[in-house]
Amino acid sequence: MTSGGRSRSRWLWGLRAVAGAVAALLLAVVVRLPWAGDLGIHAATIERLRHDPLHPGDPLVDADVPSPYYSPWTVLLGLVAKATGAGVFGVLRGAAVVGLVLLLSGIWHFVRTLTERRAAPPLAVLCVLFLWGPSLFEWSGFLGLNSLALTVSYPSTFALGLSFHLWAWLRKALRAGSGWPVFLGLGVLWAVVLLTHQFTGVVASLGAAAMLLGARPWPPRAVLLRLAAGLALGLVVLAVWPYYSFFDLFGAGGDLERIHRALYRDLLGRFGLALLLGVSALALRFRRDRRDPLVLFFALGAVVFAAGGLSGHYSWGRVLPAALIPAQAAVAVEVAGLVGAALPTGRGLRRIFAPALAASLAAALAVGAWTQTGTLGYVLPKGALPSAVTAKYRPPWPGYRWITPWVRYGDVVMAKKFPARQIPAYGAYTVAPGYPDFFLPDEVAREDAVRRYFAPSTPRAERVEALRRYGARWVVAYPGDGGLGEGDPALRKVATGPRGLGLYRVVG
Structure with missing residues (x-):
């Protein structure tokens, strides 16, 4: 082999090694499965299909409507989840x-x-x-x-x-x-x-x-x-x-x-x-x-x-x-x-x-x-990263697994848009979807109900009516979000999550 041929061979194997290292990094990421963006709705889609593969309903809210998230791929994943119990x-x-x-x-x-x-x-x-x-x-x-x-x-x-x-x-x-x-x-x-x-x-x-x-x-x-x-x-x-x-x-x-x-x-x-x-x-x-x-x-x-x-x-x-x-x-x-x-x-x-x-x-x-x-x-703990890399690192979202000891599959939760993007991943529904939902006919009414519930000027009776209208059994909110106060007789606080986020049971 000529020196040029050896040089090109080394370059080729170097490229393959770098590409392989990047692939290994991505496989390591899969183990952690960092949460950001739309992971919640994809998890909720599989959860609905696992429980009812033929008529799963809306993945985010308690409504019997179709959804474009039910694709051949997610249906297969739902069947895998149902068959294996994973x-x-x-x-x-x-x-x-x-x-x-x-x-x-x-x-x-x-x-x-x-x-x-x-x-x-x-x-x-x-x-x-x-x-x-x-x-x-x-x-x-x-x-x-x-x-x-x-x-x-x-x-x-x-x-x-x-x-x-x-x-x-x-x-x-x-x-x-x-x-x-x-x-x-x-x-x-x-x-x-x-x-x-x-x-x-x-x-x-x-x-x-x-x-x-x-x-x-x-x-x-x-x-x-x-x-x-x-x-x-x-x-x-x-x-x-x-x-x-x-x-x-x-x-x-x-x-x-x-x-x-x-x-x-x-x-x-x-x-x-x-x-x-x-x-x-x-x-x-x-x-x-x-x-x-x-x-x-x-x-x-x-x-x-x-x-x-x-x-x-x-x-x-x-x-x-x-x-x-x-x-x-x-x-x-x-x-x-x-x-x-x-x-x-x-x-x-x-x-x-x-x-x-x-x-x-x-x-x-x-x-x-x-x-x-x-x-x-x-992949690596934050403390193991060089300072220059740490400055570029953004932690993934924490998720809402902490509510699962109380909130059961199919329960409806009143929450603002950001929590509503994650809560359905654990089996619960939200009053309004956290994402645009083209097939949901009352999407605007649901969003308005959530907005009115948390608005500071909304009368208490209207807030209670919004909870009852959509069958909400829980409220997830930060102390400054608005809505019914912590001492309101219609709510009972049962848990506190990251950064003071509260989980309240609807009792009245």
């Missing part, structure tokens, strides 16, 4: 392992359809996790290391893992002219992704469209017919899914737009390095192939994202991974090609950009890794 959080840890394996293997699988360079898959894993921006960003469906550590057990991670495999299998099927079973299977897989996490399903759909539009050679008519049949079968699966009406979700809006407006803020700080280097890599690919699938994928994602911002449909911002993922993959593929081959000679865009791209990527990955070093705090 606790909800144990099942979620298993879901996290499956989701992580699917995601990492999916990235590997997809990138291998783009290049034969062996360095590209591990480099793509590092790009997806670290090539973001200098500002920390966490959101379900966005695959930065810190964000993934908090959402690895979510359905969005499972759906993204399936999406990478979907794109890879679709590329292979179009290239090989596969038969009817393959394309029908791809249609079902596409539907499962959409049912599991609708926003990720849009990303998966844009990626699949890009794989088709970028296919070379262009598929013959017989293959396109099989693809159309697979699409039709996927639509049938969406239409017949019994737990909720998928197509009714197109009427959702309101609170979703307000929540997602944050996705259009600080774009350079959160995503600047990925977009800057990604556009450079995509320019190299566009120069070689005007129908490059990664270029088309990026363009579709960028157009939909921009349209959402311009039209005020801010929930469309969840499609941003459709621009980030192809940008990150393009950087990995281009840099792997540069290192895996002799330095390009002659003139041209590649000779100018490729070496600079490799050096820039190394620096950007270092910045991304440093920005997300707080993830170590989900």
